[in-house]
Amino acid sequence: MEPQLIKQLALGIVPPLLVALVLFPAFWWRRRATRQELPALTPPTLDNTRADPTWLAPLVFGLIGVVMSPIIASKLPFPPTGGADWLAFVALAGLVMGLTAKAIRFPIVVRWLVRLAVIAAVGYVSLRAPIHGRWSPQTSALWLAGFTAITGVVFWAAERHTDRTRGPAGPIVLLVLCFAANQLLILGYHSLKLAQYPGFFAAALGPVLILALIRPRFTLAFGGVHVPVLMTAAALLQGTFAAVVNDDAPFPFVWVLMLAASPILALVGSVGPLGRLTGWKAAAVRGGLAALPAFAAVGWAASTYEFPTNDY
Amino acid sequence: MKVRALAVVTLVALAGIGTALMAAAGRAPAPAPTIGAFAIDAVHTTVVFKVQRINGAPFYGTFKKIDGSFNIDPANLSASIVDVTIPVESIDSNNGGRDKHLKGADFFSAAEFPNLAFKSKSVTKTADKQFEIAGDLTARGVTKPITIKALQTGTGPARGGGTAAGFDVTFSFNRSDFGINYGPQALGDEVAVMVGLEGVKK
Numbered sequence: 001m002e003p004q005l006i007k008q009l010a011l012g013i014v015p016p017l018l019v020a021l022v023l024f025p026a027f028w029w030r031r032r033a034t035r036q037e038l039p040a041l042t043p044p045t046l047d048n049t050r051a052d053p054t055w056l057a058p059l060v061f062g063l064i065g066v067v068m069s070p071i072i073a074s075k076l077p078f079p080p081t082g083g084a085d086w087l088a089f090v091a092l093a094g095l096v097m098g099l100t101a102k103a104i105r106f107p108i109v110v111r112w113l114v115r116l117a118v119i120a121a122v123g124y125v126s127l128r129a130p131i132h133g134r135w136s137p138q139t140s141a142l143w144l145a146g147f148t149a150i151t152g153v154v155f156w157a158a159e160r161h162t163d164r165t166r167g168p169a170g171p172i173v174l175l176v177l178c179f180a181a182n183q184l185l186i187l188g189y190h191s192l193k194l195a196q197y198p199g200f201f202a203a204a205l206g207p208v209l210i211l212a213l214i215r216p217r218f219t220l221a222f223g224g225v226h227v228p229v230l231m232t233a234a235a236l237l238q239g240t241f242a243a244v245v246n247d248d249a250p251f252p253f254v255w256v257l258m259l260a261a262s263p264i265l266a267l268v269g270s271v272g273p274l275g276r277l278t279g280w281k282a283a284a285v286r287g288g289l290a291a292l293p294a295f296a297a298v299g300w301a302a303s304t305y306e307f308p309t310n311d312y
Numbered sequence: 313m314k315v316r317a318l319a320v321v322t323l324v325a326l327a328g329i330g331t332a333l334m335a336a337a338g339r340a341p342a343p344a345p346t347i348g349a350f351a352i353d354a355v356h357t358t359v360v361f362k363v364q365r366i367n368g369a370p371f372y373g374t375f376k377k378i379d380g381s382f383n384i385d386p387a388n389l390s391a392s393i394v395d396v397t398i399p400v401e402s403i404d405s406n407n408g409g410r411d412k413h414l415k416g417a418d419f420f421s422a423a424e425f426p427n428l429a430f431k432s433k434s435v436t437k438t439a440d441k442q443f444e445i446a447g448d449l450t451a452r453g454v455t456k457p458i459t460i461k462a463l464q465t466g467t468g469p470a471r472g473g474g475t476a477a478g479f480d481v482t483f484s485f486n487r488s489d490f491g492i493n494y495g496p497q498a499l500g501d502e503v504a505v506m507v508g509l510e511g512v513k514k
Contacts, residue, residue: 004366004498011497077491081453082421085491129424129453190409193418193494238417245423246401248412306409 005192012072012196013203016064020204023060024211027053031217041278043164044221046105057208058098058223064200065091065227072196083126083238087197087231090122094230098223105222116152122230123147126237130245143241150260151233157263158229160270161286162220168212168283170220173266173290174228175205180259180294181232188249188301189239197235201228209283216279250304258297266290349383349393350477350511353470358508359398363487364500371499373414375428377402382511384435384443384462384479392435394445394462398428418494425453430460441465449483451490458485462509474514481507 031052042048069088070076080086097118106114123144124131131140158177162170179202185195205228212218240256243249268274269286277285359375380396400422403414415422432447441464449458460483470476484504487493 002498004495007497008495073493074496075488075491075493077454081491082417082424084417084421189416190412191417192413242415242417242421242423246412246415248415 008072009192009196009199012068012199015071016068016200017203017206019060019064021207023056024208027056028211028215028218031215041166041216044166044219046222049219049221052217052219054219054221054223055099055102057220058095058102058226061201061204061224061227062091062095062098064204065197065231066095068200069197072193080125081129083128083234083241084193086122086125087234089125090230090234091227093118093122094227098226101223101226112152115155116148119151119155119230119233120144120148122234123151123237126234127241130241147233147237150257151229154233154260154263155225155229157267158225160267161263162224163222164270165282166219167216167279168209168218169269169286170224171205171209171212171218172283172287173263174220174225175202175209176266176287176290176294177259177262178202178205178228178232180262180291180298181236183298184255184259184301185235185239187298187305188252188255189243190248191239191242194235194239198228198232201232213280213283249301251300255297255301258293258300262290262292262294265293349381349395350475350513352378352380352382352396353476353510353512354378356478356508356510360506362504362506364502366498366500371405373403373405375399375402376404378507382479382509383513384445384464384477386437389435389437392432392445394430394432394435394447394460396430400426400428419492421452425451430458433457449485449490451485452492454490456485456489458483470512472512474512476510476512478508478510481505481509
């Protein structure tokens, strides 16, 4: 690989990793579970997380998305034209939603109506060009409905992991999702640029996972998943769309559905005796379950990938 | 739980229908030749682009397809037009993997923006057989004004009948102005384009 390409890829990995490495321990290190809290390690609620810096995850992930998007693109056109140009704004929407989720607990119906509307809006800006230029209203509606449905389910599943558990189980599921999306976008959909967006969060979630292993009280509850899920979904939508239209990936929809199954399958780790596991054991079970479909999709995409005969 | 499972299945099914309909997404049609103008002879027209590889050599690639028409009439410059469309899918960089990358979201985003286009606004004669053509270049959904240079290289009877005319066309632009901004560490910003443009008027 050429040094220039390594520099470009490092640009998307190193800053998020360093930011997470510094900020998460700085705010969470003192939040050691007390003896009274230990037996329960009760699922996070707005009340019992009031003293925890749970605002940090949506803030850091949101700022990573907003700041890193123009950095890796080097120059973003304004107003945005292509779907990828909107990703910084997707991060901004996720940041606002994430911080709001921490501050105010709206009724579940309101929460989900807003989320689905935002997800549909993300789909719309990602596919704005074909929707306005070439697609019939029916085709556009089906794409948006499919995207909103899949992303909604992934959002729900990812949030079940982060909002109902403490420790590393939540971060590892999110890490698997983002890392697999990063690899899938490179190997399956041939886009280094789109791959870098979930790559930001895969890099940032590395230190978060280690911290959560050391500090079982850690949680990404109430807002931690918004930015990573929205940006990863938008990048995958654009990668899938490009792969289908350019006809340069054999099974783009199957791969993306396998990836979407990752946090859903990991929910098996929250049922029955598996659900009583904590710490690294819970992380191993849920991470393993999440990895099964996700890494199978990556492996499948890799098997179809034509490695360049030389560096370009 | 059953309701949730049903909801998940329904949503995934919706995505499946979206998949099936995806293939229906068509591409923008090429512009029809202007009446009285020279229709571009794609067989005898060559589009070459050049971009500097940082720490390397200038790199040359081509577009295999071009559509449109032109009519550069020194006697009637105000009526002269150039209207050209180049399908991005026809890019050829002599490496299949690189072609996929160039067509993808990192560069031209051909799925979103299938064509490059140039439409003239005015034509000026600068010297004998030399012209400057001001117009709008559209790439990756962004339209910017540019000026291209055209040197008339030949005209006469066409092989299949009618009249042929040829021009050597050159221009350059900064790819970042059009949102084609990925990999500044690896590739230069300026893209030079050279077109051996030939058209036939029946």
